Amino acid sequence: MYQPANEDELIACIADAAAVATPLNIRGGGTRDGLGNPVACEAKLDLSALTGIVSYNPAELVMTARAGTPLAEITAALDANAQMLTFEPMDHRPLYGGSGTPTIGGVFAVNASGPRRILAGAARDNLLGVRFINGMGEVIQSGGRVMKNVTGLDLVKLLAGSYGTLGVFSTVTFKVLPKPETAATIVVSGLNDAEAAAAMAEAMALPVEVSAAAHLPESVVGRVLNGDLANAPATCLRLEGLTESVDVRREKLLAAMADKGPVTVIDQERGEKLWCDISNVRPFADRRDKPLWRVSVTPSAGHVLVAALRLQTGVDAFYDWQGGLVWLAMEQDPEATLLRAAIAQLGGGHATLVRASADMRASVPVFEPQPKPLAMLSARIKAAIDPHNIFNPGRITL
């Protein structure tokens, strides 16, 4: 195992590995090991000693940190200045268990994005610059620490969400934002999935700046917020911002939703817990034996997909991102073929088998197979950055 303590050591490890084409399993806190295919190699490159915030000037809304910095350290520094990561990175620990600590590099490596993605963008939208080591052991800088930058090819976006298969982050520079002064979550009760999709689309069309929109069907609603939402399906809409502004928008949204069903308002503190439960897939966290999919589709297609699957197999589901992000728990078999065919029929999207037994993951493509031209292009890109295929071999399918 390699455990570099600084960038020079990191470069040396990778240059050594590249020289003899030894594949490396790249790890931060190890909290997302279950995500993707098992990495097919023995040697581990552990980044947990490559830590520390390199620069943070709250007035500039930008932070630079070494890749292995625990997310908790980042959050603590931001908390002290009433700032936050606006994309609400999902924490995978409730799903996979384990006692590791998520790192900021890991967050960007899997593009972990939460409910606010519909308003504030994904992790990739908030990553401004990276320093990474490519598969030849060279330090590569892309992007920077400014909000607007179109200088050269955007390798920053490419590296975000590449699951450590292209390069190893040394430092990441990302946008941070002031925390909203206040928040309110409006819950409409009793809607079925189709009605909820329509209500969420209507809310998003209003000039009230909904920052999160999720629907929890009856089967899952008891498993968030300690069961406080009673037993009726809950369609949740969050507003955030300056107090005066949230007050005004809340009244507007309440008025618009009044005819849909009983409406309640959840305050900021309980709202935080609710959205955390949704972001981290709390409703399906404890059903470890059942295959779990993360499905990304056109928002209005989410509930149609679930209804179509129900005719053929046992599924349970809830929706984030206005219905476009579907968390789908299968009763028994992952039903990958059935699921992917249904997605294609509904206008496209993709499904990731987020949790399943090792046997299942070995027999089913964990990530959505790409059309051939894109798969070949992706393989050429991989070869352009990691020509000896030493980074996380097998983690994603190319």
Add this chain to the structure above:
Amino acid sequence: MSDIIAFREPDQAILERRTEILADLADLLPADCLVTEERELVPFETDAFVAYRRLPLAVALPQSTEQVAALVRYCHRFNIPVIPRGAGTSLSGGAIPQEDALVIGVSKLNRILEVDLPNRCARVEAGVTNIAISQAVDADGFFYAPDPSSQLACTIGGNIGMNSGGAHCLKYGVTTNNLLGVRMVMFDGEIVEIGGKALDAAGYDLLGLVCGSEGQLGIVTEATVRLIAKPEGARPVLFGFPTSEAAGACVSEIIGAGIIPVAIEYMDKPAIEICEAFAQAGYPMDVEALLIVEVEGSDEEMEAMLARIIDIAKRHGVSTVKESQSATEAALIWKGRKSAFGATGRISDYICMDGTVPLGQLSYVLSETSRIIARYGLRVANVFHAGDGNMHPLILFDANDPEEARKAELAGNDILRLCVDAGGCLTGEHGVGIEKRDLMTHQYSRADLDQQMHVRAAFDPRWIFNPSKVFPLENRPRSAAGNAT
């Protein structure tokens, strides 16, 4: 015409075969879609970076993705450089052709294919103008957020090529944050779909790579873009400050306080004078720096937000506060700002820089800019997006004086190096094109550029797409055939 930026030597073999190539191209297109006469090629010899120009081999104006694919397949087979072109509004020479290159313009791909309001997106052809998308959904209460100054003319295809921004991206982000998918023609004529209506796509973020790639990775023929619910109202307020430092500090504090207005625009005294003379917008003439801060929402929301912003401005010694009392006044305030480039053009020739710097460096970069300009004996007006640090110094010069034109270019290069040295970058929204191509080595190491070029080659192994742009002509990888060097 200036000569600081070098062009590569055209491929003589292509020039010699011109007649034959034109006949072949004509076979691939409907009548009236191929421009070959010299006088008709003139409008395509440059873009908004007018100091440089070259006539292309021919201009193709295809009407379908399939026609684009056929053209690209042909050009790839015979190693003919391809220059993708939107409306030709690039400020960095991104669409400037060469004698041996075929321009593929997307102006006839101008249909809005689908508006999907429940999913808040629209699918449009690449030649649709930026403003046309917002206009198509305006009555339904939506808009497309990125709003470059050229939005009346520029196309969504060009916006994707340059990852265009605009005055309102402080709140809504730039093109890459508002793009869901593209249909693109690859180097070999293969048509691919990247992304779609979902918020993310499988595999590597190819969409993120294509956006802002300056037409080097393929030709985008269709795009799926996000639509956003239009705010109820918007209100700009003018703030005049006795010093640029006070204005800069005010910007930092507004943002630091958690208030993100939709726009914070900055103008210095020369810019105020030029714009006021043109637009009579009622700008104060006795201040050193002006901020236009725009907030949006309902009346109550805007009032609450403005009260906080005015409070902050007062703490920083604001000398003039002018709230717009009507839509007409609001429009007038923006008219001054939006006509800055045009108004400057009426009194002088100018070149516009586009470096971005960290917010904390704004004051330093402004004063250093003045010093650089003074050293060359020129004048400068500064108009820029202060909220995101994207500077636009307009360097004034006389284009009829070759020596002064040369000085202006050199001063511009010095300013861009200053931006990089201050922790920023060469270009925030205009792109590298040919204009900043040779400055890339100041921002990036050899290894950085090599890595970008290797990735570029994964998309376009023979470098047929826009080959003379973005990367310095020297030190290109050997693997890239003829067009690369």
